[in-house]
Amino acid sequence: MSPRIARTVALSAVAAVLLSGCAPEAGSSADEPTTVTFRLWDETVAESYEQSFDAFEEEHPDIDVQVNVVGWEDYWTDLRTDVADQTMDDLFWVNNSYYGAYADAGSLVNIDETLGEAAKDAWEPSVVDQFTRDETLWGVPQLYDAGIAVYYNTELLEAAGLTPEDLEDLTWSPDPEDDTYTAAAKALTLDSSGRAAGAEGFDAGAVSQYGTNLAYDLQAIMLPFIGSNGGQFQDGEDFAFADDEKTVEAISYLVSKIRSDHVAPDPADTNEDGDFSRDAFIDGKMAMFQSGIYNLKNVQDGADFDWGVSMIPSGPAGRVSVTNGVVVAGNAASEKQDAIADVLEWLGSEEGAAPLGESGTAVPGVTDAQSTFFDYWENEGVDVEPFFDVVGDTTIPAPTGPDFAKAFDEYDPILRSIFTGDVTVEDGLRQAQDAANTALAG
Numbered sequence: 001m002s003p004r005i006a007r008t009v010a011l012s013a014v015a016a017v018l019l020s021g022c023a024p025e026a027g028s029s030a031d032e033p034t035t036v037t038f039r040l041w042d043e044t045v046a047e048s049y050e051q052s053f054d055a056f057e058e059e060h061p062d063i064d065v066q067v068n069v070v071g072w073e074d075y076w077t078d079l080r081t082d083v084a085d086q087t088m089d090d091l092f093w094v095n096n097s098y099y100g101a102y103a104d105a106g107s108l109v110n111i112d113e114t115l116g117e118a119a120k121d122a123w124e125p126s127v128v129d130q131f132t133r134d135e136t137l138w139g140v141p142q143l144y145d146a147g148i149a150v151y152y153n154t155e156l157l158e159a160a161g162l163t164p165e166d167l168e169d170l171t172w173s174p175d176p177e178d179d180t181y182t183a184a185a186k187a188l189t190l191d192s193s194g195r196a197a198g199a200e201g202f203d204a205g206a207v208s209q210y211g212t213n214l215a216y217d218l219q220a221i222m223l224p225f226i227g228s229n230g231g232q233f234q235d236g237e238d239f240a241f242a243d244d245e246k247t248v249e250a251i252s253y254l255v256s257k258i259r260s261d262h263v264a265p266d267p268a269d270t271n272e273d274g275d276f277s278r279d280a281f282i283d284g285k286m287a288m289f290q291s292g293i294y295n296l297k298n299v300q301d302g303a304d305f306d307w308g309v310s311m312i313p314s315g316p317a318g319r320v321s322v323t324n325g326v327v328v329a330g331n332a333a334s335e336k337q338d339a340i341a342d343v344l345e346w347l348g349s350e351e352g353a354a355p356l357g358e359s360g361t362a363v364p365g366v367t368d369a370q371s372t373f374f375d376y377w378e379n380e381g382v383d384v385e386p387f388f389d390v391v392g393d394t395t396i397p398a399p400t401g402p403d404f405a406k407a408f409d410e411y412d413p414i415l416r417s418i419f420t421g422d423v424t425v426e427d428g429l430r431q432a433q434d435a436a437n438t439a440l441a442g
Contacts, residue, residue, distance in 0.1 A: 033057075033061065033062050033063055033064040034062060034063050034064070034336055034339045035064045035065075035066055036063055036064070036065050036066070036090045036091065036336060036339050036340060036343055037065075037066045037067075037068055037089035037090050037091070038053075038065055038066065038067050038068065038089060038090070038091040038092065038328070038343070039067075039068045039069075039070055039079075039088075039089040039091070039092040039093065040067070040068075040069060040070075040092070040093040041069065041070055041071060041072045041075045041093060042069070042093075042294075042361075043069050044297055044298070044361050045143075045356060045361050045362055046067050046069050047359070047361075048355045048356045048358075048359045048361050048362075049067055049355070049356075050067065051355040051358075051359075052346075052347070052352050052353070052354075052355040052356070053065040053067070055351065055352075056343070056346045056352065059346075060342055060346075063339050063342060063343065065343060068089055072274070073274075076098060076405060079092065079094075079098070080405065083102065083107050083331075083333075086333055088331050088333070089331065090330070090331050090334045090336055090339070090340050090343075091328050091329070091330055091331065091340060091343060091344070092328065092329055092331070093142065093326050093327070093328060093329075094108075094139060094326070094327060094328075094329045095324065095325075095326055095398075096130045096131065096324060096325065096398045096399075096400055097398060097399045097400060097401075097404045097405075097408075098404060098405055099131060099133075099138055099139065099327070099329065100133060100400065100401055100402035100403075100404065101402040101403065101404075101405060102138075102329070103133050103134075103136075103138040103402070104133075104402045106332060107331070107332055107333065108138045108139070108329045108330065108331075108332055109138075109329065109330030109331070109332050109337070109340060109341075109344070110136055110137075110138070110332075111136075111137040111138060111139060111140060111330075111344070112136055112137050114330070114337075114340075114341050114344060115140070115341070115344060115345055115348065119140075119345075119348060120137055122348065122349075122350075122366055122367060122368065123140070123141040123348065123365050123366055123367065124141050124144040124325065124365045124366075124367055124370075126144070126323060126325065127141035127143075127144055127325030127326075127327065127365050128141060130324070130325055130398070130400075131325070131327050138327070138329060139327025139328055139329040140327055140328050140344050140347050140348040140365070141325055141326075141327050141348075141365025141366065142325075142326050142327055142328050142347065142353070142356070142362075142364070142365045143294075143325055143326040143356070143362045143363065143364070143365055144323075144325050144362075144363040144364070144365050144370070145292050145293055145294060145323060145324040145325060145326075145363070146292070146293055146323060146363060146387040146388045146390075146391055147292070147312075147321035147322070147323050147386075147387050147388065147389075147390035147391040147395070148219070148220055148224050148290060148291065148292050148312055148321045148322065148387070148390065149290070149291075149292070149309050149310065149311060149312060149386035149387045149390065150167060150288050150289065150290045150309065150310045150311065150312055150313075150386070151281060151288070151289040151290075151291060151295070151299055151307060151308070151309055152164060152167060152287065152288050152289075152307060152308055152309070152310055153281070153284065153286070153287050153288075153303075153305055153306075153307055154305070154306040154307060154308060155284075155305055155306060156188060156209065156284070156287040157188070157287060160184075160187040160188050160196075160287070161187070162184060162187065162188070164308055164310055166184065167184070167288070167310040167311070167313075168310055168311055170184055170313040170314070171313055171314045171315070172225070172228075172253065172313045172314075172315050173315065173316055174229070174249045174250075174252070174253055174316075175316075178316070181313045182257065182261060182263070184211070184288075185197070185211035185212045185257065185261070185263035185264075185288070186198045186211060186261060186263055187211070188209070188210075188211035188212070188263075188287035188288065189207060189209060189210055189211040189261075189262065189263045189287075190207070190208055190209040191203040191204070191206045191207055191208060192206040192207075192208045193206075197211065197261060197262050197263055198261070202262075204262040207262060207265075208285065209285055209286065209287065210263065210264055210265055210277075210280060210285065210286045210287070211263040211264070211286075211287050211288060212257075212263055212264050212286070212287070212288045212289075212290065213264055213265070213270075213277035213278075213280075213281070213286060213288070213289050213290055213291070214254050214257050214258050214263070214264040214290075215258070215264060215265065215267065215270040215271075215277060215419065216267060216270065216271055216415060216416055216418075216419045217270070217274070217277075218233075218399070219292065219322055219324065219398070220290055220291045220292060221254065221290060222250075222251070222254070223321075223322040223396050223398070224290070224312055224320060224321050224322060224396070225250040225251075225253065225254055225315065226241070226246070226247050226250045226251070226396060227315075227317070227320030227321065227322065227394070227395070227396030228250075228312075228313075228314065228315025228316070228317050228318060228319060228320040229246045229247070229249055229250040229253075229315050229316050229317055230246045230315075230316060230317035231244045231245075231246035231247030231248075231249070231250055232244050232246075232247060232396070233247065233396065233397075233399060234397065234399060234400070234401075237400060237401035237402075237403075237404075237440070238437055238440065239407060239411065239432075239433045239436040239437055239440075240433070241429055241432070241433055242426075242429040242430040242432070242433035242434075243433070246317075247429075248425060248426060248429060250315075251418065251425050251429065252425045254419075255418060255419060255421075255425055258419065259419075259421055264277075265277060265280065265286075267416070267419035267420045267421075268420060270419075271416045271419065271420065277289060278291065278295055278298060278299075279302075281299070281303070282298070282299060282302035282303050284303075284304075284305055290312060292387065293362065293363060293384070293387050294362070296360060296361075296377070296382075296384070297359070297360055297361045300360070300380065300382070308382070308383065309382065309383060309384060309386050309387070310386055311386045311389065311390060312386075312390060317394075318394065319390050319392075320394050320395060320396055321390040321391060321395055321396070322395060322396050322397070322398050323391050323395050323398075324398045325365060326365075327365070328344065328347055330344055348366060349366065350366055350368040350369045352366075353365065353366035353369040354369045354372050356369070356372075356373075357369055357370060357371070357372030357373035357374075357375075357376065358372045358373075358376060359376070360373065360376035360377055360380070401440070403439065403440050406439040406440065406442075407435075407436035407437070407439045407440055408436075409439070410432075410435035410436050410438070410439045411432035411433070411435055411436040414428055414431050414432035414435060415428065415429075415432050418432075
């Protein structure tokens with residue numbers, strides 16, 4: 001384990017020690033460097049940050065940056081608690097869905113004031129737009145997720161008589177006559193006796209290889225299918241998925257592929273483990289894995305078979321993906337504002353952001369550093385263009401709003417129950433939407 005990186009699972013006595021340099025504690029004595037703490041949820045990217053901060057500390061010997069990794073499953077709960085208790089790190093990752101509440105509450109450093117309004121010209125415009133609220137930018141872009149694509153296992157495709165080129169032509173549709181995706185997913189789904197899904201004698205209770213990873217996964221699965229059917233998840237900051245016929249169609253399609261056609265894992269597994277499908281793909285037990293750039297390194301490091309990346313299937317409204325980003329925000333309650341500004345400026349520079357791309361872990365939010373990502377994967381012989389080609393003139397927005405967290409807490413268990421079959425799609429979406437919008441109004 002890197003000496004700079006601390007892994008935090010939950011607040012405890014150990015975590016309290018790790019966070020001892022956090023806001024609003026006063027700075028270090030004159031003969032010791034100021035410790036600035038930086039929280040994120042991705043351990044792989046944290047290793048790249050270590051390289052970046054090594055270079056930063058050479059130029060700023062008076063500042064020591066401590067990286068704290070908090071797993072995604074605890075991240076947002078801990079963030080809410082720690083900001084309220086004023087025990088939050090000096091710097092921290094935040095995404096588009098959650099930053100609004102902290103910006104409105106005055107918990108985030110104003111980037112325009114701290115680094116100047118011209119600083120944003122060096123950063124990915126789509127990420128800048130996502131994190132601009134009330135004409136103010138509230139974080140320095142770190143990651144640009146581009147769009148969603150499909151990882152494939154070449155050997156499993158060949159065994160089913162399919163090619164990567166076949167995947168490029170797949171279409172999904174609520175109308176079976178226009179739907180070619182289902183046939184491919186069935187051909188790629190096998191039971192323990194080698195029978196394909198839909199074939200006589202296929203045992204849905206003994207699946208040994210799944211065709212795809214359809215699941216309750218908002219970013220990688222639900223939003224692209226909703227968008228490619230012409231539907232919407234939100235109308236502004238209100239939730240509208242139950243009111244939109246096209247959204248209901250898209251979710252119904254997903255649930256039917258999982259529960260009736262058995263081409264994807266049981267929601268009892270994927271609901272509880274967000275990495276279940278990724279791990280199944282890496283283990284060679286899944287043929288198509290629809291996901292984002294954020295899993296590229298995981299697949300490269302874990303897969304021992306030939307694999308590649310293809311475009312997502314086209315829907316009735318074409319190929320429509322969500323695109324997202326991550327910024328580093330400054331803790332406005334910290335007493336280390338000068339040091340925070342120095343670190344933010346570094347992370348917004350080409351030199352500071354380049355290690356994120358050089359390792360292939362992420363597309364830097366600093367545009368001049370993005371070539372490092374493309375160079376890495378070109379050298380590895382992996383075509384990453386599908387992640388970018390899908391982000392065209394039409395995208396579906398990522399969830400947003402200052403009260404998103406409240407709404408999510410209400411709709412999340414209901415949407416999970418739709419996929420497990422405990423409630424019908426129509427009833428579940430209506431219950432979830434009503435609960436979410438009531439939370440917004442309350």
